[in-house]
Amino acid sequence: MSPSADTSVVTDGINWLQHQRNRMIVLMVMAAVAMVIPLVANNYMLEVLTNAWFYTILCLGLNIVVGYAGLLDLGYAAFFAVGAYTTGILTSQFGINFWLTIPAAVLCSMLAGIIIGGPTLRLRSDYLAIVTLGFGEIVRIIARNLEITGGASGLIGIDRPSFFGIELSQGIHFYYVFLLLAIFACFVSYRLQNSRLGRAWQYVREDEDAAEAMGINRVGVKLYAYVIGAMFGGVAGSFFAVKMTAISPETFTFAQSVLILLGVVLGGMGKIPGVIVGAFALVLFPEIFRGLGSMRMLIFAIVMLIIMLYRPEGIWPRKQS
Amino acid sequence: MALLEVQNLVLSFAGLEVIRELGFSVEQGTIASLIGPNGAGKTSVFNCLTGFYRPDSGRIHFNDHSILRLKPHKITQAGMARTFQNLRLFKSMTVLENVMSGMHCRTSTGVLGSIFHTPSQQREEELIRRVSEECLAFVGLLDKKDRHAGNLPYGDQRRVEWARALATKPKLLLLDEPAAGLNHDEKQELIELILHIRKELGITILLIEHDMGLVMKVSEKITVIDYGKKIAEGTAVEVQSNPKVIEAYLGSEDEEDLL
Numbered sequence: 001m002s003p004s005a006d007t008s009v010v011t012d013g014i015n016w017l018q019h020q021r022n023r024m025i026v027l028m029v030m031a032a033v034a035m036v037i038p039l040v041a042n043n044y045m046l047e048v049l050t051n052a053w054f055y056t057i058l059c060l061g062l063n064i065v066v067g068y069a070g071l072l073d074l075g076y077a078a079f080f081a082v083g084a085y086t087t088g089i090l091t092s093q094f095g096i097n098f099w100l101t102i103p104a105a106v107l108c109s110m111l112a113g114i115i116i117g118g119p120t121l122r123l124r125s126d127y128l129a130i131v132t133l134g135f136g137e138i139v140r141i142i143a144r145n146l147e148i149t150g151g152a153s154g155l156i157g158i159d160r161p162s163f164f165g166i167e168l169s170q171g172i173h174f175y176y177v178f179l180l181l182a183i184f185a186c187f188v189s190y191r192l193q194n195s196r197l198g199r200a201w202q203y204v205r206e207d208e209d210a211a212e213a214m215g216i217n218r219v220g221v222k223l224y225a226y227v228i229g230a231m232f233g234g235v236a237g238s239f240f241a242v243k244m245t246a247i248s249p250e251t252f253t254f255a256q257s258v259l260i261l262l263g264v265v266l267g268g269m270g271k272i273p274g275v276i277v278g279a280f281a282l283v284l285f286p287e288i289f290r291g292l293g294s295m296r297m298l299i300f301a302i303v304m305l306i307i308m309l310y311r312p313e314g315i316w317p318r319k320q321s
Numbered sequence: 322m323a324l325l326e327v328q329n330l331v332l333s334f335a336g337l338e339v340i341r342e343l344g345f346s347v348e349q350g351t352i353a354s355l356i357g358p359n360g361a362g363k364t365s366v367f368n369c370l371t372g373f374y375r376p377d378s379g380r381i382h383f384n385d386h387s388i389l390r391l392k393p394h395k396i397t398q399a400g401m402a403r404t405f406q407n408l409r410l411f412k413s414m415t416v417l418e419n420v421m422s423g424m425h426c427r428t429s430t431g432v433l434g435s436i437f438h439t440p441s442q443q444r445e446e447e448l449i450r451r452v453s454e455e456c457l458a459f460v461g462l463l464d465k466k467d468r469h470a471g472n473l474p475y476g477d478q479r480r481v482e483w484a485r486a487l488a489t490k491p492k493l494l495l496l497d498e499p500a501a502g503l504n505h506d507e508k509q510e511l512i513e514l515i516l517h518i519r520k521e522l523g524i525t526i527l528l529i530e531h532d533m534g535l536v537m538k539v540s541e542k543i544t545v546i547d548y549g550k551k552i553a554e555g556t557a558v559e560v561q562s563n564p565k566v567i568e569a570y571l572g573s574e575d576e577e578d579l580l
Contacts, residue, residue: 188436195435195442196428196449203411203422210409213371215397215426215489228432 034179038172046171048287050243053178054236055279059263060185060272061232066261067270068198069225070205071121072129075136076260078116079230081143081252082109083237088155088247089148098161102238109234110227112139117226121219136257144249154248161242174243181239182276185232189272192228201225266307268314277315322385324349324493324525325370325401330379332362332369332549339365340376340549347493347542352519352526354540356533358569362549363529364406367497371403372396384492398426402491404482406498406529412471416462419470419481420453423488427452456484459521460514476507483514487522494518496528500535508535515539537561545569 016022038046062076086105090096120131143149150156160169168174192198200221203211212218241247259282267278285303289296307315323346332340339362347353355363368374370381372393381389388396402423411419428449434442457463460480465473470481479499486494499515500508512535518524530536536543537557545553545560547569553560560566 191436196430197432197435199418199421200425202414206411207409212393213397213403214422214485215394217394
């Protein structure tokens, strides 16, 4: 095939995707594939894919903060930690049913979002990034030093939850749990993106002063982004705790925050399909190239540099007007 | 009772007084202007009125309420909208989306409404769209509503800013140098548009302008400031013949404009 024929296939494909109905077809097919994959996948593949859905949720959550509202957050793992520890502590030390700990995890992560966001969202981007970085470390160090969080060794023996009598213990169970959560996260992100609040985030991201002059409470809408992003992290953390049955402070390091941020930026900030692609790239790449041993992280880094140099707006293409 | 009343306004930056004891008022239903040579403090006055700057002292009453310590978004909500001297559009968004921003402070759907598409949310989205399209039709840009704002010619971008300000449903519209960068024909259209806004929508207008010709044609009351102080006030004819005004402008860059 000649190169020109090749490009026309690509443009045709993109044009075809512009139609709402065609998009729905693609989405349905992809959802169906995601649903049946566990029937053919082995345990290892299942574990990797579960992890990919898990990162999809985290990346979509951070995308609300970074992609929609344009706030650079370098401590997102903190919200994920708050959710995980809330569930971990409540189930293992107070014997509370896992499902009841989810609202608690949501509340605690929201609260954490308000505590960190309230006083700091008046800051402009660079300063905010530093403050969030500090906050992420504070949460990790608190978890490391408190007795209730199990100190440096963390919490172990978190009970597996049961769902209508079935104990969620196998890989396949958690695959579906995280798949459903990821789909729900996509739905919520999509609805928010195309709402009054979603537009307000975009106005503030483009020009704070003009947005304020149009009657938008700049600090208020940023706080919304922060709190909603925190909730995504909190819920993901909750399920993470019961999947792993053990959590330790070293899961929630600065590197974890950077990794999640990387997924968002790599895929394309503010674009839901892009963020999913980013999350998958993040998880799948090191696995696919496992044969290369420790060289693979180096190659991963080089690939990322190349993508960022040639596609600074992320892997996913920009919307055409 | 005047719609806008400013008394003894003082603003200083690091000890330098930019506005000194300034007082003026804008009556309901009028078109008023604030003029003065470069650096006289006109835009600073606007920024005080709209809450972007915090004056050191003074009184600003709008619609019988003090707005002196309010945040900019609260002031917009109270019914005062502004345009910017150098365009401040949301450039990567469409023209319609830009204008929809104005309706933000007149609507209230929250997070849950947005996620679940409640009936009230759908009604509100419909309303936002309808009002925004009306505002675009008013400034004559409805056919370009799906274009990206940043890709429009300069004159059209100005109109988007106007439509956006109108979408906040203001009682008072503040225009910061609306004629800057426009050619002769566009200025004529601008004059018509300003008169049209007052006549059709009943909105009171306060403008800052360099272009004396335009100010003289549209405004009923002109306040002249220099070095942050009021030096004259009155109708176009009164102000033009005032020796203080001539002195303030004489030798400045805007000399030709006066003639």
